[in-house]
Amino acid sequence: MAASVKDVAAVAGVSVGTVSNVMNRPEKVSLAVATRVQAAIDQLGFVRNDAARQLRAGRSSTIGLVVLDVRNPFFTDLARGAEDRAAADGFSVILGNSDEKADREATYLDLFEVQRMHGVLISPFGDITDRLRKLRDRGIPAVLVDRTSADDSFSSVSVDDIAGGALAVGHLLAKGRRRIAFIGGPLEIKQVSDRLTGASTAVATVPGATLEVILTDGLSVIAGREAGAELVSRDPARRPDAVFAANDLVATGVLQALIMQGADVRVPEHIALIGYDDIDFASAAVVPLSSVRQPSALIGQTAVEILLEEAADASLAPRQIVFQPELVVRESSV
Amino acid sequence: MAASVKDVAAVAGVSVGTVSNVMNRPEKVSLAVATRVQAAIDQLGFVRNDAARQLRAGRSSTIGLVVLDVRNPFFTDLARGAEDRAAADGFSVILGNSDEKADREATYLDLFEVQRMHGVLISPFGDITDRLRKLRDRGIPAVLVDRTSADDSFSSVSVDDIAGGALAVGHLLAKGRRRIAFIGGPLEIKQVSDRLTGASTAVATVPGATLEVILTDGLSVIAGREAGAELVSRDPARRPDAVFAANDLVATGVLQALIMQGADVRVPEHIALIGYDDIDFASAAVVPLSSVRQPSALIGQTAVEILLEEAADASLAPRQIVFQPELVVRESSV
DNA sequence: TAGGGGTATTGAATCGATTTAGCCTTCGAA
């Protein structure tokens, strides 16, 4: 049905090898022949069959990316960075959403294995180094994103959440705040505990500054609103003068509670507020929300770069890249 | 490097054809041989090379899905529905995000074409029926999702936005509201104009009910807040008693403006509010937001079903499936 | 004019799984 190189070769009056050369090594072909072949390609509407190409090449020119949550702008920006970097070298990226489910993650890795992907980028859920090792044995390298490898056996590109926590709280302290509250949880999430660790170290550098930890059982708007409502219900003297929320969803909930009709708390006058992740909603909140932004696209680009190098030379030693987050100051903490 | 059927056959002491039969038509193989082959597969860690399989089969067993915005829960839910339905028949779905950009959309379609996808699901940006026709000529069927085909030359699965608008406003009217305001825009977006059309027809059925149209230049929180602020600034007698926002982002903005500190408007007592799409934030708003939900997963499932049928029989006539949206009543419109 | 050094092109082998035609056994029926 569809035209193949053989058909193109017949129409152009050349051999199939030449058709292939026109497409892949044009410098080896005379101009006259190249134009003749190109004309045949256009005339027949020839489109390469990637399965055949891949079979011969031994592996795909596609990179698989598995993220924990496609709805999260952090990951979509990361994906965009990865796609752009990959496209520059003629590679495609296909996106899988594990949705923090082990079986979905496994399904994607299986798919990537039968497809003989050029490599895999993954923000892992749970411990999958054994699985990734199997992939690597088959010649498919893997790079972790947004998380470091437990034993450094794989390259990773992540962000320093401890520094991010310190950055956020350092900013609040610099604005003169002294009674800081950290709202978030559970601490089993490494990102959360790292951010708290950073917050603690920042507070420790300023004499007289205190850090109150208000744990939530998740990182949702509702959880934030409950914590915020508790603050509102307190004697004003016992309220913190600044809140560092573990992410922007929690911060949004806190903000809702603080400025709801009837609450006599003003942001940032009475309580300064800063979140984490810089999601779209952060700037669209009633009081635009300060936040900590991660260089998502850069993470994706860098991860692809490392992946391509490892795909080209399997003997390279794993590298751990850690980027620094960036402070985004808006009205909520001025 | 990696084991192939040939290696498996050698270890099991059978021919390659038998190995293939064990995997694909186990009923044609004796139990003794099947177990021996399976043992060899396990021992060698054999994993099928999909490129070879695909080359032979003539097409992939993967379905491509291109959506306008992966961050939008509507599309991720749709994707989930599509994946589940496809998996039931042994197909995989790979997800592309066009982000409402024609070049990204085209890139994905090119990729799907060289990969000889089994079929394509797409929420199109702009008019791409010619491009899809080319794909179909190559044996790759396409089904439109969330949008109907201009000339009915392709199957489509969508939601009745006119009915959705009527549903939302009908609900407000049933609650006794009479001065309805529609907030949203631009009307060039078909979904927006359809929802407005539905709203108008609903209002027309109730004597004395009026519909005020407040156009915005986009469907963002900010746009909603500006429109909401304008309502707050009005003489209370001139305010509507209910607002139908074109989507939940706009509704969220309106809500922010109405209940901000200092505003003397209560929701839903003074102004009832309903949005559209039922995004996560809708239920997490300060006042949980009523909304109109689309059967996203069902759309994805149905689209895959139609696609598989068309892939099996290219002569099938295109079908247009239209689902009805569903009302989700929360506090904002009680 | 023969030989040498390029360059352009060809044609066959190759990748790995599937499929089909056909071979060999076995078993039941005539």
Next chain:
DNA sequence: TTCGAAGGCTAAATCGATTCAATACCCCTA
């Protein structure tokens, strides 16, 4: 005992692009 059928398996062809050794051709020089 023989024939036929059915079941179980093998061997070879096939899909389409790439690659590489071999060939053809051209131009220049000795």
